[in-house]
Ligand SMILES: O=C(O)c1cc(C(=O)O)c2c(n1)C(=O)C(=O)c1cc(C(=O)O)[nH]c1-2
């Protein structure tokens with residue numbers, strides 16, 4: 001039956017399906033299911049597994065959707081499948097058949113699909129949105145939203161809000177201008193486009209629309225025309241305030257001496273009105289970013305309970321720069337910023353107004369290291385690395401424990417600056433780097449953080465970087481994967497490992513759960529890849545022999561006979 005706006009807004013409560021990336025438009029990744037719980041999880045076993053096939057595999061970061069007993073799952077190289085949720089039987093496959101010359105920065109990945117009406121949608125690495133008939137897998141419409149030859153691609157899962165398909169776009173490493181797009185989900189017609197770099201004019205119903213804030217004031221000269229700010233991770237939607245929350249990526253180029261100013265709205269969180277595409281508020285986590293602290297990280301609406309019992313409608317985000325932020329979600333007002341990693345060399349913390357207190361000696365190319373405005377300078381070692389205290393992999397919020405579960409990483413980098421000029425379709429960095437672990441025995445740390453205090457309640461250390469999403473349940477469990485191949489379940493209050501299963505390849509995707517005929521299912525995609533083996537420097541060396549894959553695994557408890 002057709003998926004409605006009402007179904008989508010109810011997704012977090014309805015346990016029989018998974019209609020959204022994030023198990024709800026707020027992306028809390030919390031399931032009210034409790035059949036699989038702290039006592040029973042040890043009995044969880046695979047029911048079936050489905051191979052993505054193909055000659056080449058590469059990273060699989062997709063979160064599956066479940067609608068009317070059918071799983072829709074995307075894979076590397078812009079492919080999507082419909083699979084029978086009971087049996088694992090393939091119903092159809094669609095392969096976007098990519099042109100030569102696509103330019104995703106960080107592997108040929110895709111993070112998932114969206115469903116609405118009788119259609120399923122996904123974004124491709126040549127920057128198209130494709131709408132397919134859910135039953136047949138046939139293309140209903142396909143729309144190129146940007147020019148892939150300029151460095152644009154789509155890796156995010158689209159979001160459906162009030163009959164519109166909302167998507168971001170990648171390309172921050174190529175000096176594109178990041179934008180958020182709203183298309184009519186039925187027809188593919190563009191409703192509005194919101195560029196997220198100050199100075200760039202948006203459009204609404206094909207006509208120019210105003211830019212929020214002072215035009216282009218935080219950039220010098222023409223730099224706002226190639227300012228980066230990829231919106232590559234997509235966003236969340238809060239039905240209570242009626243706002244979209246979008247993270248924006250690194251300013252371009254990475255070399256911060258070449259672009260004085262705060263460089264709004266790069267490395268920020270934006271609240272956008274889905275009706276008009278206008279920016280309602282912004283908060284910049286890293287003004288004048290010099291470390292590729294590409295702050296696209298998901299902003300999750302939740303109710304913040306203060307010590308006095310007062311409830312504030314808030315939004316939380318764990319940034320690549322190593323700090324966990326809580327903001328008022330109606331106004332964007334800064335509430336707190338607490339570190340969630342052991343080192344944050346670049347800033348000691350945040351002042352009352354929400355501005356970072358910088359440690360200037362850790363800015364690459366700083367004059368103390370022989371650098372300066374010419375973009376040259378000696379190397380500095382600083383942590384976190386540009387792959388972040390947390391990268392794209394989504395955290396989860398438990399309505400049961402009121403804790404956030406953050407997949408974080410402990411690593412630093414040698415980073416130096418170089419001169420660079422913009423050239424269409426060419427890398428626009430002006431920096432060189434080598435990532436290095438901080439500790440011998442672990443890089444990944446799954447952390448439970450209390451958003452009211454910023455205190456870490458427990459942590460679980462993993463040898464390889466954590467690169468997969470998190471799921472938490474009313475059954476008291478926290479699920480996440482590891483590059484070593486495991487899907488693991490932890491006690492939500494203590495962090496004790498309660499269950500694990502090795503999928504045969506690294507798990508760098510986001511698990512889901514749903515119920516069918518009175519049984520609770522858990523599913524995750526397995527397939528090692530993403531940015532770490534490509535950009536991870538000394539860490540890439542450690543993980544380079546991990547096996548590749550491309551499988552959807554489905555688990556449940558054995559049936560009582
Ligand atoms: O600036 C951008 O447009 C952009 C896009 C992407 C992407 O679309 O995957 C990544 C990054 N940046 C990035 O900096 C990064 O570390 C990263 C890691 C991954 C991944 O999937 O493992 N993607 C991306």
Ligand SMILES: [Ca+2]
Nearest residue numbers: 172173250294
């Ligand atoms: Ca980037």
